[in-house]
Amino acid sequence: MRKLKIAVQKSGRLHDDSMKILKEIGISIDNGKDQLKASARNFPLEVFYLRNGDIPQYLKDGVVDAAIIGENVLIEKGNDLNIVERLGFSKCKVSIAVPKSSKAKNLKDLAGKRIATSYPNTVNQFLQREGIEANLHIINGSVEIAPNIGLADGICDIVSSGSTLFKNGLKEIQVLLNSEAVLATSPLLSSENQELVGKLQFRLRSVLKGRQNKYVLLNAPNDKLDAIIKILPGMNSPTILPLAKEGWSSLHSVINKNDFWNVIDELKLNGAEGILVCPIENMVL
Ligand SMILES: Nc1ncnc2c1ncn2[C@@H]1O[C@H](COP(=O)(O)OP(=O)(O)OP(=O)(O)O)[C@@H](O)[C@H]1O
Numbered sequence: 001m002r003k004l005k006i007a008v009q010k011s012g013r014l015h016d017d018s019m020k021i022l023k024e025i026g027i028s029i030d031n032g033k034d035q036l037k038a039s040a041r042n043f044p045l046e047v048f049y050l051r052n053g054d055i056p057q058y059l060k061d062g063v064v065d066a067a068i069i070g071e072n073v074l075i076e077k078g079n080d081l082n083i084v085e086r087l088g089f090s091k092c093k094v095s096i097a098v099p100k101s102s103k104a105k106n107l108k109d110l111a112g113k114r115i116a117t118s119y120p121n122t123v124n125q126f127l128q129r130e131g132i133e134a135n136l137h138i139i140n141g142s143v144e145i146a147p148n149i150g151l152a153d154g155i156c157d158i159v160s161s162g163s164t165l166f167k168n169g170l171k172e173i174q175v176l177l178n179s180e181a182v183l184a185t186s187p188l189l190s191s192e193n194q195e196l197v198g199k200l201q202f203r204l205r206s207v208l209k210g211r212q213n214k215y216v217l218l219n220a221p222n223d224k225l226d227a228i229i230k231i232l233p234g235m236n237s238p239t240i241l242p243l244a245k246e247g248w249s250s251l252h253s254v255i256n257k258n259d260f261w262n263v264i265d266e267l268k269l270n271g272a273e274g275i276l277v278c279p280i281e282n283m284v285l
Pocket residue numbers: 009010011012013014050051052053054069070071072073090091092158159160161179180181
């Protein structure tokens with residue numbers, strides 16, 4: 001039987017969340033990451049555990065059909081590869097930073113200066129866009145230490161909380177791009193496997209949509225229902241069921257995670273009681 005080959009980071013920041021989302025879309029993987037390859041029990045799929053930085057080439061060569069990978073790595077090494085789904089985890093920025101005492105305010109101010117980075121193609125792309133040149137020092141890790149040891153005037157690296165920059169006496173002066181984990185596909189993907197990717201995408205969307213929302217159940221006196229319904233954005237109109245207690249109803253709806261606390265406050269102010277909030281596993285639309 002034909003199987004879809006999907007690459008997942010072997011170990012590192014993407015590994016656990018990648019395996020978690022595969023599990024949430026109902027795919028059971030047989031072996032652990034100690035083996036380089038594992039099969040799914042209930043979907044025609046093989047998982048290849050690889051280095052994040054090696055994945056773009058495997059996609060280009062068609063060694064794997066699809067991959068869960070950091071968008072920043074695709075931009076650096078596989079600009080031509082297709083992103084089919086954004087997965088909402090491993091969010092970070094790729095930014096330019098300089099020592100706190102530096103007068104540089106953006107990449108342009110680093111013209112003719114030394115920039116240390118693991119993302120040379122990305123930096124070059126932006127240098128070209130600005131019409132300037134700089135001397136790139138390509139290093140594979142601990143980039144933030146480069147200015148302190150006199151290797152560079154600035155750096156380009158991943159920033160998330162900013163604590164690595166802070167600890168190294170650096171400040172962020174320009175965000176080049178925002179990144180998150182994505183599902184990307186090979187340009188050599190066959191039409192049969194394209195169909196399997198489509199099935200994964202359908203499942204991923206329903207899980208991601210579920211993560212974005214909460215299911216809310218509440219009780220309210222019937223004369224307050226009109227006001228409460230106006231507050232609830234809901235998927236459609238909310239479900240209303242009569243309670244055993246005369247003149248009261250139970251109301252069920254879906255609320256977006258981002259509006260959640262504001263909506264709950266409003267509901268309470270308008271007479272809602274016994275509010276229950278549940279996570280949603282899947283939202284199939
Ligand atoms: N501090 C961070 N916060 C959030 N996401 C991050 C952070 N650092 C890296 N990432 C994201 O996670 C991905 C994997 O990072 P990680 O450090 O685990 O791998 P790596 O060492 O760059 O790659 P490899 O698997 O090739 O060794 C990065 O490409 C980026 O998309």
